[in-house]
Amino acid sequence: MSGSTGTGGGRRQGDLPRGLSDFVGRTAELAELVKLLDVVPLVTLTGVGGVGKTRTAVEAAHRAADRFPDGTWMVELSELRDPELLPHTVAGALDVGDQSTRPLPDVLADFLADRRCLLILDTCEHLARACAALVTELLDAAPGLRVLSTGRQPLDVPGEHVVTLAPLPVPAEGEEAGAGAADYDAVRLFTARARHAVPGFAVDASNRAAVARLCRRLDGLPLALELAAPWLRVLPVEAVADRLDDRFQLLARGPGGEPGRHVTLRTAIGWSHELCGPAERLLWARASVFAGAFDRRAVLEVCSGGPLTPLRIPAVLDRLVHTSILLEEGEGARVRYRMLDTVREYGARWLRELGETGELERRHRDFLLAEARRAYSCWMGGRQIEWYERVLAVHADVRAALEHCLGDPAGGEDALDLAGALWFFWYVCGFQREGRHYLERALAAHTKPGPPRTRAAWARGLITLSQGDLGASAECVEICRTATDPVARTAAAFLEASELTLRSENAAALAILGDLELDPRRGGVEEAVWLLERGVRAFAHVQLGSPAEAAALAKESRVRSAERGERCLQAWADYVQALAELALGRPGAAVAHGRSALERKLPLHRDTWFMALCLDVLALATAGTGEAGRAARLLGVGERIWRTHGLAQLGAPELAAAREACERGLRAVLGDAGFESAHSAGLRATHEQGIALALGETTASTADQDR
CATH class of the missing domain: 1.10.1740 (Rna Polymerase Sigma Factor; Chain: A)
Incomplete structure (x- = not known):
């Protein structure tokens, strides 16, 4: 993927695959597509499988790029099976956090409303109804939006213009020798x-x-x-x-x-x-069980057996790559393989004829479960970026495994186990809404108490807290409280205390946290709470007006996390320390801790609600250092994110009051017109520009606003 930062209006330019340097033909079709994208809101490129719809769409998008100053985005849908997750997939491609309880199509409509941009929805035929509904809503809300969809059939949306792609011209019989x-x-x-x-x-x-x-x-x-x-x-x-x-x-x-x-x-x-040998045919069929790209280790664990011995598989993989059955991506240890849809469909048909579909789906599920359990046990260590990237790489297969489990009457516990073990991916890495979608389905499918149900309820509780849905959080507390496994009491107490801090019942929260007896050696939830509870206590002390105690607790939390190489909870501790430093009258120190918090989370930057919290505290601290213009712009960047999230400051009254007081102070310094100008610049800033501003990078064009 290639992305770039915009110039016109400062907007992000989107993400679009590189075009082919040796693209062949389609001169007339490309000219027609580029012309249509100027004037038609929805263009659908249809044609039979294998006719080159995706590549033609990408080439057309590159040729029309200068018509879309606010960016072009490619949304690949071939790996998606659940139509309910279509808005999540589009939001992910646009880098719009899916974290609030607002309807996600509304969030996307707000994001696109004032943009002149192009959205490519690639391979829509299996999600045609969902794509039609979403496209209709987005086009109604965003007059500058253009959509280019590809599929084997039109979307049947009013105003849709269909371009049918024919095969490439071939010599007629009798012309061969000429x-x-x-x-x-x-x-x-x-x-x-x-x-x-x-x-x-x-x-x-x-x-x-x-x-x-x-x-x-x-x-x-x-x-x-x-x-x-x-x-x-x-x-x-x-x-x-x-x-x-x-x-x-x-x-x-x-x-x-x-x-x-x-x-x-x-x-x-x-x-x-x-033309393939028996081993190549067998691996082709078995590898069709993967929904997305996969690496060599996954093939060894899922597809080996019979004539496909672990020693033989690498050579068979190489032969499938040489014959273009598999496409190879990446280099060295990061090499991954994938199949085109039509090739995968052919392999899946042979897998059914071999009678191995059920067995391979079970092995695929077991592989993903084992990966998730390893990630669960390792997340609190020093490899969080690696584990985030590993899970992100198999995201499509996680979805496929969860759907397989939830579609099996006996698979509810496995669904709980898989979804709950990936709590960090849903909660920390910005996939809250999707995680809640799967966790709620799994909790409904399997109601037997036990560790998997406790972990799933804990994960759902964390997500609902970050969404400000305190009623749903209370349900999770009750699930954990009625369980009998050793971790359940810890999970229930932590969720309840965290909920109380958002209700401003901080003394009650401290009392609950003070009664916890934690053993981090148990790992998982217990270790996470052991690291988290100091940070939550510090947050409660800030709101109670005890900044010295808050600063000491935040430092202890940061040290504990640093000893394990854990970065996410270090970031939370830095954020709370910034709040404490502000209350102690040390805005310079608050700026340093706010920036440190943001930097620690940047590799997982989809966690936008945390970014918004950091921007708020940096705005307050920057105002305290006398940089009023920068502070107003930071408030604008943060407000843009909170609008997407839907619940500013997670509903915490003290945080909202501090932000409002900061705005009043800045208006007094800059005047209403000066504040609105700087604040609007922040609202218009891209994600990258907001981060640069927060981390202290000042350009010539903004220096005059800091005076």
Whole structure:
């Protein structure tokens, strides 16, 4: 993915895959798409599987980029199966936190309302109804928004303009031997891909007829051509064309005696399947169980067995990459593999015919469960960024495993176990709404008390607290309180105390926390509470007007966390220390701790509610150091985030009162017009610009506002 920071208006430019340097053909279609995106709110690019819809959409977006000063975003939907998570996926692509209890389509509409931008929804056919509903709502709210969707069918939304992508032009029968055959787009594409497989490959008089015949037989379908090209490593082009002829004569005759294009693609994939050896076919089928990209270790644990021994799998993987059945991404230890949808669908069909689907789904689930349990036990250590990245990399497969568990009448406990073990991913890493979605379904599906249910209730309680939904938090307290496992009492007490601090019942919260007897050696929830409770006590003392006690507790929390290499709770302790320093009349120290808190969380920057808290305290501290203009802009950046979150300052009255007092003081210094100007600049700032401002980076264009 490639992203950049905007210039026009200072907006973020979005995320769009790099275009292909050797993109072939589609001149007329691209010109039409670019023209339509100027004037039509919704353009849908349709066509059969393998016709190149995604690549054409990306190329069109690059060519139209200058028309969208507020950015272009690509939302890949092929890995998504649950239509309820469509808004979450779009929000993730836009880097809009999904953390509040507001309807997420409303949050997205607010974000896009005043932007001139392009949103690509790629591979919509399996979510057509959900995509249609969301697109309709977003376009109604955002007049400057353009949507380019791709799929095998239109979305059927009023005002939609459909562009159907045909296969690439191929030489007609009788034109194969002519020199002009090499100028057809299908031949040009096959030649380009063949050169990747066999460097130096060229179309000349000796092979021109065979290449043209091959392209015509494959109906000019780009994916079919790309699957055929790698076989030139082991077969001459004439043999590839002859074998395709034989296969089509046997298997691919459609109505009227001509190969239908859907049949063409299936036949081309099936031909590649036939050319694979037995081990490659088996691994192809088994690896289709992965919803997203996967690494070699995942393949070894999920797909080994029978002839696919652990020692044999690496070589089989390499052969599937060489034949383009698997696409390889990354380098070295970070190499991951993925399948295109149509290739995965073919493998899944063979897996069903082998009778292994149920077994592979169970092994896939068990692999994800084992990963989640390891992450749960290791999260409080010094590898949080690594674990965040590891879980993020398998996010699509976590979803698939949860759906598998929740769809199995006997899988409720596994769903609780998986969703609860990933509490840190949902809560700390900014996926609150999605986590709550799965946790609530799992808690409803399996009501038997035990450690998995306690962990899931704890995770849901943390999320609902961050959303300000105190009623739902109280439900989680009750679930934990009625459980009998050793961690349940700790989880219940911590959630109840945290809820009380948000209700400004701080003395009661301190009493509950003071009664806790914690053993961090138990790990998981117990260790998390052992590290968290000092920070929560410090927060309560700040609100009670005891800043010295708060500062001491925050320091102790920070030291404890640092000893373990834990960064997220260090960030919370730094934030509370900043509040305490403010109350002690030391705004410079408050600035230092506020920035430290933000820096510690930046690798997990989707945690936007925490970023907003840090921006608020930095605004107060910056005002205290005399930088009124910067403080007003920081208030604006924070307000933009709180608007998205939907509950400013998490509903804590003392925090809201401090922010209001800061605004009044800044208006007195800057005047109403000066405050509004600086505050509006903060509201318009990008995520990156807000962070830079908070961390003390001042540009020439903002220096005059600090006086």
